Amino acid sequence: MQKDFIAELQWRGMIHDMMPGIEKQLxxxxxxxxxxxxxxADSLHIGHLVGIMMLKHFQDAGHKPIVLLGGATGMIGDPSGKSKERNLLDEETLRVNEAGIKKQVMKFLDFDASADNNAKLVNNYDWMKDFSFLGFIRDVGKHITVNYMMAKDSVKKRLSAESSEGMSFTEFTYQLVQGYDFLHLYKAENCKLQMGGSDQWGNITTGTEMIRKMEQGEAFAVTTxxxxxxxxxxxxxxxSGNIWLDPKKTSPYKFYQFWLNASDEDMSNFVRIFSTKSKDEIEALEKEHNQAPHLRVLQKALAEEMTVRVHSQEALDMALKASxxxxxxxxxxxxxxxDEDTLLSVFEGVPQVTITKDELAAVDNATTFLAETTQGIVFKSKGEARKMIQGGGVSVNKNKVEDPNAEVDFQLLxxxxxxxxRGKKNYYLVIVE
RNA sequence: GGGGGAAUACCAAAGCGGCCAACUGGGACGGACUGUAAAUCCGUUGUCUUUCGACUUCACAGGUUCGAAUCCUGUUUCCCCCA
Structure with missing residues (x-):
């Protein structure tokens, strides 16, 4: 159709492994x-975006992307992952999370029902929750041998002598449950391809195996x-933790900064994976970047693109201003x-302290102000404040404080x-009332 | 069970009677440079203090001494060697 999906992923470096015949199928x-x-969680973080971008390219190539939320599988935990079982989510939380994630996915994929390749979001909890144990072992379990399951790396690792902890039966069953998702989607949606990180290969092939055995069908795997x-x-x-797509968890400013701060070495990977720009555009940007690396053309371009897509043009403008x-x-x-709103949003999350006008008027010098009047949020003691001022590390309203004994005569913003x-990166906001 | 050694600040590691709040390296935090980078260089790094200085530290508890991280006694923990 429009684009060759596999070729697209290939030049972007997003293919780790794939099953033969996929190109013909597409x-x-x-x-x-x-x-x-x-x-x-009720939000995606940027680690999830790799999978989402695969679906995005898939849709751009004219095919139909499906986001599967692992409401059921997420309750179990993949033995290959952190080798640790997850907490079970209750259904209420699950639905809240589902709604939050769907909202975010919609920024990447087109869910417009009038298109025949519109995106779809499903939750495996919906078809797994009423599946009885007997039903599952009778209809699904008997088609896959334990020998087959044991051959998977994720399982072998946990059974080997080096593994300090055993694997529960629940975890062992994980690949069957995930494999069944593929089977279900194959039957319900005529879904013939599962994609994922390279660590998912084993789980995906369990799915294709089920489809082959139970439906005599052919299904494929592509991993990044x-x-x-x-x-x-x-x-x-x-x-400070994960970079989330939810602006309440990670402010657009921090989100923008994350991409902007990526190292040069990582950028050529990142830009290929996360940008929707064409090969020509990206190569042109790279050329420009290499001629003047200090301008960080690549970082800026990707940071802008990502911030606008995930948040908005306004959020980007704000992030630029804050930066x-x-x-x-x-x-x-x-x-x-x-203006006040911008100021407050830029310094959102920065330590703040409220003092009175009288308190400010009573201050005798900069040291006292920074250590005592501001209630110790900047410096715990006058000695510490003095040392830092002498070291040239303190600015007030962007003006360096030169003398620890300087009189306090700050303009109020x-x-x-x-x-x-304090230093380059530590800001404190004093509110005078 | 017998013998030997070690415990020092965030970590590593000097110091073995006064010049020790304790060399040095790493880390952390500042500064310069820079691309909000890397590398490099400089400063700070027990607490309080405007200089002076004051106070609390060298496993723990006592002791000797004008004076102890340094010497003595006991306690605890760790390491090594022989059984």
């Missing part, structure tokens, strides 16, 4: 494919490499020109705020 007819996501960062740390995490205040060479004047900065 060129033959409109095909459905699914990616599974554990609904363990797990994202690695050049410094070896885990993708999608920062010191220029925090990291640019902005002056007290610029700071003062920012918007008539009520004082912005204190």
């Amino acid at each position: 060129s033959k007819e409109l095909t459905s494919a699914y990616v599974g996501i554990d609904p363990t 490499p797990l994202i690695k960062k050049s410094d070896g740390t885990k993708f999608g995490k920062t010191e 220029s205040i925090l990291f640019g060479k902005s002056t007290t004047e610029e700071l003062a020109s920012i 918007q008539d009520k705020y004082i912005l204190v900065q």
